[in-house]
Amino acid sequence: MATYDYRCKSCDKYIPVDRSNIKVGDEVSFTTTYQTSNSARFSSKTGKVIDIAGDICEVVVKKKSYFKNIRDVTPDDAPNPLTYALFGLCKCNKEETPNDI
Ligand SMILES: [Zn+2]
Structure with a gap:
């Protein structure tokens, strides 16, 4: 598996x-939080890393970019x-x- x-x-x-193994082109997953009127919702997303600058990586999910701290993403496997x-x-x-x- x-x-x-x-x-x-x-x-x-x-x-x-080991997040130092994450590199451009990798599939990663992460959790986003968004606020609704009375609670916080969590959503899990999977996308591809297209750029890494220091601790921040840019992950594209369905043509939308997310800038995440490398600690907040995990390799898809x-x-x-x-x-x-x-x-x-x-x-x-x-x-x-x-x-x-
Ligand atoms: Zn052990």
């Missing part, structure tokens, strides 16, 4: 996504946040990502 193995060999939990919540997050390399989650 997934082209990349996100499951840790030593603890059997899921490894956090990565486990979704629900998977992390269900199976747990690998902390074997925790010291390398002090700000994650």
Whole structure:
């Protein structure tokens, strides 16, 4: 199924996504929030990265551009946040990502 193995060999939990691997041309998914009259709604989108500048990447979804922080997008083949919540997050390399989650 997934082209990349996100499951840790030593603890059997899921490894956090390495966003430094995201590059132009990749399919990524992200969540947008929009405000309705009385609540915030979440919408999941998938698009293609067409530009990366520092921490900001430009993702095109149906000819519309979204500018997202690279931390807010995930590769399309990565486990979704629900998977992390269900199976747990690998902390074997925790010291390398002090700000994650
Ligand atoms: Zn682990």
